[in-house]
Amino acid sequence: MRGFGSFVSAARFCCALPVSPGIILGFPPKSLQNGRILTAFSHILRRVERTFAAGTKRTGARLMANQLRVTLEIGPKGKKVAAVAPDWPGLERGAKTEEAALERLQSYLPRYAQVAKLAGMDAEFADLSTVDVVEHYPGTGSTDFWGISFAFSSIDKQDLSSGALERELTLMQACWAFFDAVRGRVSAQMQKGPRGGGRDRDHIVDHTIHVEQIWAQKLGLHTPSDADRTDEGLRAHRDAYCNAIRAFHAEGKMARTWSLRYLIRHTAYHTLDHAWEMEDKDLTVGVR
Known part of the structure; x- marks a missing residue:
């Protein structure tokens, strides 16, 4: 034995x-x-x-499970690269090289952790320990100009299960909640600088929501232009946005030429980008 x-x-x-x-x-x-x-x-x-x-x-x-998947969108002239974390809508950063884009993306992980916490996914996000570049794909002229993702990766084109869709919608809604919290605590006047021509807080907020209302038309929605003037109007717009995405998903439809996954992540990115802009330009002492 x-x-x-x-x-x-x-x-x-x-x-x-x-x-x-x-x-x-x-x-x-x-x-x-x-x-x-x-x-x-x-x-x-x-x-x-x-x-x-x-x-x-x-x-x-x-x-x-411990890897942060990242795709790299390369501008056609190689001037800019956008690093995108497809599993975490809104987590995207651009730079002039692949290495710089990855480094910049990773530098924003602590800031995105606040969004993950609002979504109830802070433990899952905190477990991420390594970056895994899973795809390089061609961008557009706007990628080169802005350093922002304007093209679709193969992941953007993949079908989403209902559960995966709800997870991405939850993260997009967390980006909205973070945006609202930021605009409620930063100064009305923003620090002057080259970005945005020195816009103040209300101008940034109006721009962010107005662009989102334009994208809502891809879902057949026509939100009143003054919907953002009240909390009730903004909440109604956002609820309609999410419900329309769910309806399109159930029917297997795209948001015109955009996949639903791209629409969600681009909405989340635009929201977060301007929330972080307001944080960076805030004149309030000790805001963070």
Whole structure:
């Protein structure tokens, strides 16, 4: 029995190694196929192999869960690159090179963590430990000019399950909630600078919501231009926006030429970009 126990211990050890357990136990391929060893230990080896495969699958799943997937959109002239985290709508940053775009994206992780917390996904977001660049794809002239994603990756074109859609809508709504919180605490006058021509807070807010109302037309929505003047009007617009996306998803429809996934992430990005702009230009002392 001692010898058998040693065999089982060795088998358990093998399950942690990235090669075939049978080979580690000293059984060459031919003996595994034709010899007496196969007859004596085949049922044990099958159990070991199943355990090994299951352990490998669990380990791979954990590694993937801890990775921040990133796609890189390359401008046609190579002037700008947009780094996009497709699993976290709104988390996108651009720069002049791939390396700089990735570095800038990662520098914004602490700021996006506030959005993840509002969405109830802070633990999931905090577990991200590595960046995995999963795709390079061509952008548009606007990518080169603005350093913003204006093209669709292969992930943007993938079908979404109902559960995945709700997750992305939850994150988009968290971006809205963050935007509202920021505009409620920053100064009315913004720090002057080249971006936006020195717009003040209300101008930035009006611009952000107005552009979103234009995109809503892709969903067949026509929101009153003054909907953002009251909390009730803005809430009604946003509820209609989300419900229209759900309806289009149920029918398998795109938002005109935009995939629903792109519409969600672009809406989230535009909202967050201007929320962060207001934070960066805030004249209130000790705002953050």
